[in-house]
Amino acid sequence: MPTHFNGSRAEMRTLDTFIKLTRCTNSLFSRLTERNTLGDITPSQFAVLEALYHLGSMTQGEVGAKVLKSGSNMTTVIDNLERDSLVRRERDAKDRRVIHVHLTEAGTGKVEAILPGHIAALVDEFSVLSASEQQSLAGLCKKLGKGKSSK
Amino acid sequence: MPTHFNGSRAEMRTLDTFIKLTRCTNSLFSRLTERNTLGDITPSQFAVLEALYHLGSMTQGEVGAKVLKSGSNMTTVIDNLERDSLVRRERDAKDRRVIHVHLTEAGTGKVEAILPGHIAALVDEFSVLSASEQQSLAGLCKKLGKGKSSK
DNA sequence: CGGTAATATTTCGACATCGAACTATACGAT
């Protein structure tokens, strides 16, 4: 459209794809936020709770690896979850550098209260794509997400 | 039960697609950040500068609409850009509620210094996808991003 | 053993981000 950019065909195609990908995830997340399926917790907090719910108790660092966030960020998010009694920290007895994070009963209940509506919202949002379109999108994302791993 | 089975299949497919989409953009952005093509400015700041560069001076609210961010966020980001003399605020003479945001010479220079490398990085990242795969991805993202317009 | 490296987490400062409440200004209907 009114892009004053005068680049090669490959550049324009890439920029177009990049813009659409970015806007797609932006507006998807913004619509999901509007549905308010998470109630009074934040997306980051839900990501941590969900990881613990599906994968079991983990080291704080492992949680960060699962949700793709930095260690210092994990400290902050888990601080808030602990303050709200949704998780519990437990220092490892053998290796005292390590902290294990566990869901509390309240935390488990929170995930189970949220999950069905959250999944229903996702299914509804993705219903604009057919099954094969979703699989196609997943495949392309997987490829792009992995990157040129064989550098 | 067939109903439950189909529902679960749809849910699993959607969840899989959602996870891959999320991880794709996450790791793509993280790799782009690692390349450090933006130098000493943040991605948000670059988004604002780039919008002003390609579309010309705009109202602060218009900038927020372009980069899909809230008004209060625009105040913050533009504050920092103004502090670094990359943009200039100018209150409208007729409607004194409005603030026009302009690129300074330093701002223009900054964009022009960054843009080529930034685009090259994008092209390189997207080179794991063929031209038709990129177009396919762009189309799927456009559809998913638009959502059920009936809303 | 003892000293250095590696690892896990926290702290700190800077920036981003939002929504709600607030200020200032403009506009529309009566």
Added chain:
DNA sequence: ATCGTATAGTTCGATGTCGAAATATTACCG
């Protein structure tokens, strides 16, 4: 003109996010 509402931006408080430096602890190695 005036009142009420709508609009543009700012302020505020909370959260998220990062990287660098600090802390604590363990592991390695000569």
